[in-house]
Amino acid sequence: MSPDAPPPERILRKPLVDRILSDQTGTVFLRAPAGAGKSTLMRDAADRLGTSVCALHTPRESDVQNGWLFWDVPGSARTARLSAQVAETVEHLVIAHRPSQKITGLARRLLHGGTQTLDARALSFSADEIGTRLPAPAMRRLLDDYAGWPAFLPLTAAPDPALIADYVGETFLSQLSPAPTIRLSIWLEAPTPDPDDDWCDALPPFLLSAPDTQSALIGALRTAVAARLEAFSNSSAVTEVATALEAAHRPLAAMALLLDHGHEAHAAQILAHSRGLELIYDSNLDEFSRIVLRFSPEVVATNETVLFAITRTLMKQGEFQRVRQLVAKHLGSDYLDPLKVLSRGTRFSFAARRFRLNMMISEDMTPSDAMLQRLGEFMADYPVGDDQKWAAFYNALLEFEIRRRNFREAEAAAARALIYFRKIGGHPLLEFFIHLHLIVLHLTNGDVRLARPAARIAREKLQSVTHPVEQEFRMLHLAEAALAYEDGQPQKLVAFVEQEFDAFARAEIWPSLFHFAIQYASQAVMDHYPASIRPGFLDGLWLHLAERMDLLQAVQIRTATAYQNEGRIGEATATLQSLRAAQSVPPEAMTPDWLAQLNDRNTITLAMARLRCLVESPAPGPDIDRQLAALESSPKATLRETVSLKIWRAHLAHKRRDTAAARSQLQAALLSASRLGCFGVLSEQRIFLAPLLRETRIRQHLDTAPDIRATLSKYAESISTPKAKARSGGLTEREAQLLQLIAGGYPNKRISQALNIAQPTVKFHLSRLYAKLGVKKRSEAIQSARALGWL
Known part of the structure; x- marks a missing residue:
């Protein structure tokens, strides 16, 4: 064939015809999805013998010719049966059918005679079979883009992506129900070789064994699957699709679909099945928020699972005051009193009591002995086998013991929480929080040696989380910057303050971490920024804490330290x-x-x-x-x-x-x-x-x-800060202070007030500062100091 010749509409497959006609078992199956060329191959074999092909659901005795029956089972048939009379009459039986079709009436024949099967792999074209019968470009396209699938032979000269997608939808996917279609769509997100699922029988085998090389066919398949799922979703099958998504561990997608079509009750059920509150820890926060915040006020008012999912989302976004308003509105103002919620005989459900414990973590409340006694009573209501709930309980105790400065008890609570996480096979994100708590605990206490291994494990856990966790990485960056600061390297902490602190402070941060952040971030500002900037930083921090009046003291103390x-x-x-x-x-x-x-x-x-x-x-x-x-x-x-x-x-x-x-x-x-x-x-x-x-x-x-x-x-x-460099360069403490203040734009009167010295004294110190810098006025002093790295 000339290299420029168009490919033929079909290629005679003599070796396969010979295999069929030389069979000694008496029964040959051509078992492959649509498009494998089964019908064409069967016609070629029948033509060789001068017989015809039967395309009926149930062959008749008259369809047996010269002892041969070529039976092409209709694609619309779910099952087909060979009658006993025909089974006794036929000597050589060839059946072409799809993997999803069940053929009955053959048990005795197969038991005594055996069978030969030509499957989808055998029916796919190979380079050896094609040889020189196709131009080289057409052969490469057929094998590399179309998995060697016979149906695509006519398109090797002029590809038509839209036609291929339509064909895939009509042939490969037509027999798939919503559940396998959903699982196929998930596989298509990141195709891996040799998947094992019931939809595999509907696709060309070489596509499954090397999906990364079959880009054209994968693209067509994605288009066809998306169209089929959209058709399902816009029909009465929407709940079936949602159920399939839930079974495929895509509860958020299932909930979004149901909410799109007004099935709020079903969406709430899926949220409950997915452990409600815990689902947020297995999901992208933005996606989770977008979906749960779509529930109507009526559902929020009557469904605690939805209420707590929404309030947990708001807590993650730093909206703690809105959380308090919502729970008070739907559960009563007495819900804001943890002693009433956790006491024996309370009117609140177990889920409501658990969420109140979750809220207590975000409240800067140091539990009293009475509160811890209530927690002990509440512990008795925890289900024995629910290890994740027990892990969360000990996580709460960990935070409370850190606040009470019971560091050994806090470490014991952390160890207990990690034991329960191991029992459930691990939970990287929640385990990260435990180890982050341990970093905060050890650095707050001052034992940096113990904080370092906790930081290493925290990073390992966070890196293994599969969904985006930007805020958690900011928490980790703060902890690692604090460790670097303790090792005499403050640059990371300064960079964190400049680049990440604002976003960090706007999201959910439990109080012990916020106290920790205030301590380290304000220290970096005090050490590395002019005095005029420091109050501004602390004021800006206070804006983030407007809802958290209990943190005012920590901010004011750091202001006093400055x-x-x-x-x-x-x-x-x-x-x-x-x-x-x-x-x-x-x-x-x-x-x-x-x-x-x-x-x-x-x-x-x-x-x-x-x-x-x-x-x-x-x-x-x-x-x-x-x-x-x-x-x-x-x-x-x-x-x-x-x-x-x-x-x-x-x-x-x-x-x-x-x-x-x-x-x-x-x-x-x-x-x-x-x-x-x-x-x-x-x-x-x-x-x-x-x-x-x-x-x-x-x-x-x-x-x-x-x-x-x-x-x-x-x-x-x-x-080795700018101020320290100034001191080592010959400035006195007072002169270094003045340099910082004039760089901040302070006039002499404000400098006098700030340093509690008389204005003539300010002028005296300034004159000495100018002499040491070899300048005559403020602007020159600032310029010179910057050149020396003193500002």
Whole structure:
């Protein structure tokens, strides 16, 4: 054949005809989907013998010619039967049929005579069979684009994608019900070789064995399947399609289809079958939200599963106030009181009580002993075999114990939750949250060594989640940035604040993580941004927390810390004193006995901030050493806080010129930081460390210990901020402060107020700053400082 000749409409397949006519079993099956060329092959064999082909549902005795019966079973037949009379008469039987068709009446014949089957693979064209009977381009197209399927032979010269799609829909898919069509559509999303499903018999075998090479046929199949599913969905079969989607583990798609067609009750049933609240953890949040928020108010009012799915979605979006309004509207205002919801004999359902526990995680509430007793009573109602519910229960306990600073109990709750997750075969996303909790726990306590393996496992778990989890990756990025900060590398934390913090803060964040975020993000801002920017950052953070009044104290404390680091003790003290908790405990009430008995996270944090002001003030008070020692002895003080307290005690001893005491306290602090791997706390306390380390006798003593030398090296890396560079470049602390303030646009009057110094003193310090930079005015000073990396 000439290379340019068009392909023939058909190719005589002599080897296959010979196999049929030389059969010794007496029964030959041509078993393949439509388009395999069964009818053509049968006609060629019949023509060779001079007989005809029977195309009836049930052959007659008269259709047997010369002992041969060529029976082409009609494609419309689901079943076909060979009568006993014909079975006894025929000597050579050839049957062409589709895999989905059942042929009966042959059992005795097959038992005694055997059978030969030419299946779809045998009927597909191969390169050896075609040889030179097709032009090379046509042969490549037939084999590579059309899986060697005989029906597509006429299209090898002039492909017609629309015609192929129509043919596929009319022949391959016509016998498929909604369920296998759904499963086929899922396979087509990412075709893998050699699938095993009941729809496989409807397709060419070479397409299934190498789908990545059959792009044209895969494309036609996708088009045809989409058209068939649309036809199903627009007919009375819509509920059948939804049921098939649910069976194929596509509950969201099933719900969307049902909601499109007004079947809300059925959609709610599928949500319930899919474990309702838990479905959000197995789904893309945006897709889940779009679907569940489509339920009508009438369904929300009467169906708790839908109500809790919607409120859980709103919580994930950071809309906690809307959640409270919805549950109060539909369940009553007493639902907002967790003690009433969790108590024995409550009117609320088990699902409502579980969701109330879920809400408690998002509320910055430190459970009382009475609350924990209620939780213990509620635990008795949990189903014994529902491991995922038990895992969620211990996840809640984990959060509560972190808030109560019961770190060992929190670790035990985490271990218990992970045991239950293992029982259900694992759940990467929920296990990620457990390990993220452990990172927060260990870094909050100050034990960085234990936080690192938790971070590694958290990343592994999150990377194995199959749906998008952007917000969870932001949480992980924060944790990893905090770990880098603890290792003396603050750049990741600064990048997180600049690039991700805003989106992070707008979504759902449970309180212990938010406290953690406030601590680390504000530290990065204090260390690396001009003073004028810092209040703006904290104000912006407060906008995100407008619904969460209980986090105001954490933000205000960090604002006060920023003032303290600038030497603005008056403003720091005023900021702290404005808090209601501080107003209820005047400074004289902060006795050593009172401090030693503190056990509440918020109270301890506030006490630390107030003591820091006293340590930095010119006249800290006669009891300051006893106050610091008392708080350090508290069993609820974190390891991180005890390091800070030791540094403050060293600073006070140094101010009293008690070098031995200063050296002892500082050495203890540095050894603790080294043992814990918690180097970030040293950077945070640099205003106290710096004068201590400039003391020759103290520094020489510290340098004799290798562990402390390594710790101080980490500390030096961590403080390589613009302000630190300015200090090392010859500026005093006050001059470095002034440089930051003029860069922020502060006039002399505001600088005077900010630093609590007279305006002539401001001018004096500015003149010295200009002299050191070799400039004469502010703009030149700012330009020069930026060139030096001091801003």
